[in-house]
Amino acid sequence: MSLTLVLIIITVVISYAAFQNPNLKYKLMFNPVHVADQGQWFRLISSGFVHSNWVHLGFNMFTFYFFGELVERVFIAIKGPVGSVYFIVFYLMAIVISELPSLFKHRHNVHYNSLGASGGVAAMVFCSILFFPTSPICLYGFVCIPGFILGTGYVIYSYMKGKDMSDNVNHNAHLIGALFGIVFTIIMRPTVLMDFVSQISNYSIFN
16 A cells, blocks of 8 residues: 555544544644644644545545655655655655744734645645656646646746635645745755756647
8 A cells, every 4th residue: 555545544534533523623733823832833744634624635635646646656766665754754844844934924823723735735746747747737637737837827826825815725835835845856856857847848739
C-alpha cells in the first residue's frame, strides 16, 4: 500500500471522527491564538487531517490521490527507499508552512480558524507540475489543460481571492503550499528547473 493511500485513510478516519464530534474538530483545527499563546503547536499538523465537510474532504483527497501517488513514485525513483521519508516530510512540512502566514497575521484573533489539507495538496500538485509541466491536468474529467498553464492560473486566482477574502477560504495557504512545493522540489532535485524550462520551451499546442 502506498504512503499516499495510508495518509488518505488516516485523513478520512480523523475527518469522519471530527464530523461526528464538533469538539474534536475544534481541538484539531488551526487556531493561531491557541498555537502561539497556549503552545498547542500540534494544531499546525492536525489541522491538515480534519475537514469542514464531505465535499471539502473529497475534493482534497481525490486530488491528493492522483498527484500524491505520482510524486511518491518520483521521490522513490530519485532517492531510492529513503524517498518515502522525503515524501512524508514534504507533505507534513507543506501543511505546517502553509499555515505560518496566518499564524503571524491572526495570532491575536481568537475567532480565526482554518482546517484542511489544501496546503499539502497544493504542494503535491506543483511538485508534479515541475517534473511534468506539459502533461495535461484534467478538470472534472473532461477539460484538460497543460500543468504549467493551469498552475499559472491557479497562482493568479489564489492571489486575487486571497486579497478579496470574500469566500472565507484560506487561499493564502494554497498559495504558500504551492510555493513550498516548488522550492522543496528544486532543493531536492536542482536539475528539475532546467528540465522544466526545456520542456516548456519545446511545448506546442499542436503537438
